[in-house]
Amino acid sequence: MHDPSLPPDDGSGALFGLDALVDAREEGPSFRDSPAARRMLPVREIHAEPAAAASPRGRQILARFPGARLIEVGSHWRIPGLHGNEGKVERWVRVKGETLVLGERKTLTTRPNGRSADWIAPGASNGCAMACAYCYVPRRKGYANPVTVFTNIDRIIAHIGRHIARQGPKPEPNQCDPEAWVYDIGENGDCSVDALISDNTADLVHAFRRWPAAKASFATKFVNPDLLALDPRGRTRVRFSVMPPEDSRLLDLRTSPVAERIAAAADFLDAGYEVHFNLSPVVVRPGWREAWAELLTHLDDVLPARVKEQAAAEVIMLTHNRELHEVNLGWHPRGEEVLWRPDLQQAKRSENGALNVRYRNQVKAEAVGALRDLITARAPWLRVRYAF
Ligand code: SF4
Numbered sequence: 001m002h003d004p005s006l007p008p009d010d011g012s013g014a015l016f017g018l019d020a021l022v023d024a025r026e027e028g029p030s031f032r033d034s035p036a037a038r039r040m041l042p043v044r045e046i047h048a049e050p051a052a053a054a055s056p057r058g059r060q061i062l063a064r065f066p067g068a069r070l071i072e073v074g075s076h077w078r079i080p081g082l083h084g085n086e087g088k089v090e091r092w093v094r095v096k097g098e099t100l101v102l103g104e105r106k107t108l109t110t111r112p113n114g115r116s117a118d119w120i121a122p123g124a125s126n127g128c129a130m131a132c133a134y135c136y137v138p139r140r141k142g143y144a145n146p147v148t149v150f151t152n153i154d155r156i157i158a159h160i161g162r163h164i165a166r167q168g169p170k171p172e173p174n175q176c177d178p179e180a181w182v183y184d185i186g187e188n189g190d191c192s193v194d195a196l197i198s199d200n201t202a203d204l205v206h207a208f209r210r211w212p213a214a215k216a217s218f219a220t221k222f223v224n225p226d227l228l229a230l231d232p233r234g235r236t237r238v239r240f241s242v243m244p245p246e247d248s249r250l251l252d253l254r255t256s257p258v259a260e261r262i263a264a265a266a267d268f269l270d271a272g273y274e275v276h277f278n279l280s281p282v283v284v285r286p287g288w289r290e291a292w293a294e295l296l297t298h299l300d301d302v303l304p305a306r307v308k309e310q311a312a313a314e315v316i317m318l319t320h321n322r323e324l325h326e327v328n329l330g331w332h333p334r335g336e337e338v339l340w341r342p343d344l345q346q347a348k349r350s351e352n353g354a355l356n357v358r359y360r361n362q363v364k365a366e367a368v369g370a371l372r373d374l375i376t377a378r379a380p381w382l383r384v385r386y387a388f
Helices: 018-027 035-040 050-054 056-064 092-098 153-167 191-197 200-209 225-229 245-251 258-263 265-270 288-302 305-310 322-329 333-339 361-378
Strands: 045-048 069-072 099-103 147-150 181-184 214-220 236-242 274-282 312-317 319-321 345-349 355-359 383-387
Touching: 035 191, 045 050, 045 056, 050 056, 050 069, 050 099, 056 099, 092 099, 147 191, 153 181, 153 200, 153 214, 191 200, 191 214, 191 225, 200 214, 200 236, 214 274, 225 265, 236 258, 245 258, 245 288, 245 333, 258 265, 258 288, 265 274, 265 305, 274 288, 274 305, 274 361, 288 361, 312 361, 319 322, 322 333, 322 355, 355 361, 361 383
Parallel strands: 045 069, 045 099, 099 147, 181 214, 214 236, 236 274, 274 312, 312 383
Antiparallel strands: 319 355, 345 355
């Protein structure tokens, strides 16, 4: 990659491989104390709102990273010298691993969704230690966007509990779930990586065990074996994001390799999770159909029947935006050769003024149709919940 502080890129696109995970599992009970986890998050600086640092969750996090310098900040938003894009391009990836922010979530709002989940819950974090080139999560804080952990997890969980209670039972099945209200708990980050930092993900998984009318759901690109010990009792859906490995090696930086995410599916199912897949993002580039056909064949070859029986998928076509494109040109121009395709894409100004691009209607319709056909041919057991 482009940051000399990181271990040399072995071409896998990942910071560490399955061997490291297996070693870590054998070493002790907690993956997050393993060298592999420390390589993902070699935290050196923690920017913290005073109340967040003083809270029980904040103290737990500070104790986990005793060598980190604590910097007091007035607000987790707009930290001078950390957020924004200026001068950060070279340091972007390093900042993601070496910096944490602790804050309190002030706005507790659950929004209707209807596609991936019925509801988007207020997340317990914002930002990510991984560095996917197409990631939309940094859109508000700028692209040097390390994990902000919200320490008032009790308030977040109490809010979700009240929201669920107000809904009552789900009146009828929909594609999100036949019975439960599905709450996405990881809209602006990756809950598996958050679990390396604190017990926020564990607390959410445990909370959903108490709510039979609801189910938590989050997408992830990171295999964190610690999640296997959380005993979710079927009330949390993990969506492993997958894409052809050659796309992932180019675009999904610092994530677990795709084959490792797929290989983890049965373990997660056996540990009590529902396991779905996000086929996302689908990047239209020369050879994309063949690459997806191979990936779907791989899923069919390696997944055991019990995973296939309960699996479903979301298909999400790539969206991108001009600002991110320009930032990426400064550090990862090769990725932009496949992500930025004005010949195939159309622009749309979003509510916040950003210029987003997505595939033109016809390109998208044809691609979605082609992918559905490939699924039917190669992995017919994989129900497509929605394609967008
Ligand atoms: S794993 Fe998800 S949240 Fe993290 S950088 Fe990649 S797309 Fe963004």
